[in-house]
Amino acid sequence: MLSKKTKYGIKALAYIARKKDRKPVQASEISESENISQKFLESILLELRKSGFLGSKKGKGGGYYLIKEPQEIKMTAVIRVLEGPIAMVPCVSLNYYEKCDDCPDENACSVHKLMIQVRDASLNVLGENTLEDIAIPQ
């Protein structure tokens, strides 16, 4: 299951991407428009800034803006930052690999083989979709 944090983060990025001008967008505006708790959203936007997706401007007229073009932002990257691994088990994760305690041999594990297929299917979808693709005008 996708956490609310990730879901809100994606919606916020899409909201910012839909704006044609590159003026900073306030957290309060996104919060109201997308029905997200403002304080919670602030922490998410902050994280997106620290991980290089957003820039920010303080003070009156400030807000958040995209650093890269929407078509350059793959959804795999967004989800990895907000949610963590895309894989359903750590032992098939490309970016967050962990060995299973119970598994002496990954290649003999039935779950492992299945989850590699699921991971690749998900990676394929999320890698082909960019922020531009999902931020269609309403």
Add this chain to the structure above:
Amino acid sequence: MLSKKTKYGIKALAYIARKKDRKPVQASEISESENISQKFLESILLELRKSGFLGSKKGKGGGYYLIKEPQEIKMTAVIRVLEGPIAMVPCVSLNYYEKCDDCPDENACSVHKLMIQVRDASLNVLGENTLEDIAIPQ
């Protein structure tokens, strides 16, 4: 992320499916062989029995056995029983649908559209794999 419960459940089913004879397999045997806490495993096997995947026999020489043939058991069905929805958000779940609190219009939601694609990709993989496919002899 797949819960340990689901992971153990799949491994247990695969273990039982690998046995050629249809004699009942004890929880203790699976527990030792797959490095799963026996008590935890018992509760999982019980759930798999109640949901129609396994039959059981009590007393000495008892254990669990498959009710259907491995090739008739789709992994979608197993995961839905043990883990719940396959979709990453409830609003795109076929079997566990729930409306999002924050979303007035699902069709205008960027997350919704993306997650439908992810769901379909996962469903495709999990629907094509049966217990027979993943229970390859070690």
Add this chain to the structure above:
DNA sequence: TTAAAACCTACTAAATCTATAGGGTATAAA
């Protein structure tokens, strides 16, 4: 009769999620 094995209920420690509280800091406009 005894041992084995499924069955059942209740509980719990730890982690995670989803925020909320309460400010601090930098900036722009008046």
Add this chain to the structure above:
DNA sequence: TTTATACCCTATAGATTTAGTAGGTTTTAA
């Protein structure tokens, strides 16, 4: 230079889920 704005930061807390553990009861085969 003041003031309002808006980002920035830390701490905390309630709810839920996870991953078990504990301690039994019931059924069956030998």
